[in-house]
Amino acid sequence: MRAALALPILVVPAKAGAADVGEVGITVLGYKERGLIRVTEPVLWGRARFMEAWEVQGSAAVDIVSGASPQFVSNQSGRPVQTITGASVEDYRKLFDVKATRHFDDFALSVSGAYSDEHDYRSRAFGVEGRFDFNQRNTTLAVGYGQSNDRVSSADDPTLDAPRDTREYLVGVTQVLSPTALVQSTLSAGRGKGWFSDPYKVTFTFFPTGLPILARDSRPDHRDTLAWLTRYRRHFPEARGTLQTDYRFYRDDWGIRAHTLEVGWQQTISETLALRPALRYHTQQAADFYSPTSTRPQPAVLSSDQRLASFGGVSPSLRAIVKLDNGFTLEATLGYIYNARNLRFGGSGSPAFETLRAYYGIVGITRAF
Amino acid sequence: MRHRAALATFVVVALALSACAPVAPYQRGYLARDDMALDGNPGMAKALEKTFAAKEAASGGATVGGSGCGCN
Secondary structure, three states: OHHHHHOOOOOOOOOOOOEEEEEEEEEEEEEEEOOOOEEEEEEEEEEEEEOOOEEEEEEEEEEEEEEOOEEEEEOOOOOOEEEEOOOOEEEEEEEEEEEEEEEOOOEEEEEEEEEEEEOOEEEEEEEEEEEEEEOOOOEEEEEEEEEEEEEEEOOOOOOOEEEEEEEEEEEEEEEEEEOOEEEEEEEEEEEEEEOOOOOOOEEEEOOOOOOOEEEEOEOOOEEEEEEEEEEEEEEEOOOOEEEEEEEEEEEEOOOOEEEEEEEEEEEEOOOOEEEEEEEEEEEEEOOOOEOOOOOOOOOOOEEOOHHHOOEEEEEEEEEEEEEOOOOEEEEEEEEEEEEEHHHOOOOOOOOOOOOEEEEEEEEEEEEEO | OHHHHHHHHHHHHHHHHHOOOOOOHHHOOHHHOHHHOOOOOHHHHHHHHHHHHOOOOOOOOOOOOOOOOOOO
């Protein structure tokens, strides 16, 4: 069912009647960053195909964020370091999304909407996507348009209420390569304008002489992005395993260039159990305006947010999938994230980047009907 | 200009891929396996995507029309 829904070129085995096939599931994410943020996120989701031509999917989630967040970068000690300030944060984010698809002979049209709300950020988004099957349904071409209209505010600044609007365009192709292999390549471009600065982050710079500078995070009021994602799947019947590879190239007009590669191998152990070890690698080049210190005079755009720095990261993970006879599937994933400046591909990362070590676990249960 | 170059490269790759020999519907049993899915479990995929997007400068690529977050 999962593969059939994700790959429109395949024929979904439909039962007779109004409600044909579907799945509902719940997953819970737990994320813990050493000394900092802790995140818990339950996600309730479902999808169904009915009346043969209609497909609906949707999800609802709550992010519960607690712990301390790095806000200051200061060089008072002689070198720039992240400083945790203020009381422990506690934040809730609610997310909803729904997508409806109408299937025609060799064409499918989808309309989607999404809404998320937290105390200092609200996002409304919608999307339209068309998929065309041809070449005896071995090739699917997808085109899409999406738009999000967000509002940024701040618990520290009651006067902040600024828009951030993004338009996205997508073109993609899914191709069956052989009875055991397929590939999908998707290109998406985004044009954003509005408030992109982080209202909570500050750069505190001391100089040998004179007064220090306290610079608020200040980013350009536009962001044009390009992401190229290619995914490859190949099943090896004799080994009872499937290679799952995703590669994404990303660039934007802030100067960021990033490469992300994930390689996974899903091994069938028995009729009920499968294991999926995977390794993800990410490397990125810093934004043009990233700096852990300010110059004098203070530049017009400056951010010391280390997510905009040069660094690399590896993330090994292991997933177990247990299929039960009564239509239930249990899944559990354990992963570790290690981001460091010396893991950047092709050169050293930003010297002020502070190593990130985090653990996450996701458990989920799915019921097919 | 760079977007156009990327789009042109994409079209060439897409045309090359569509030249593959067709696979008949009765040969697609393996392709319909759960582990051949491109997106996998939606709940797990959403949770992972958000986790990495909150710690990196890059995100997106698979779809459009998703909502954003403050992710401070």
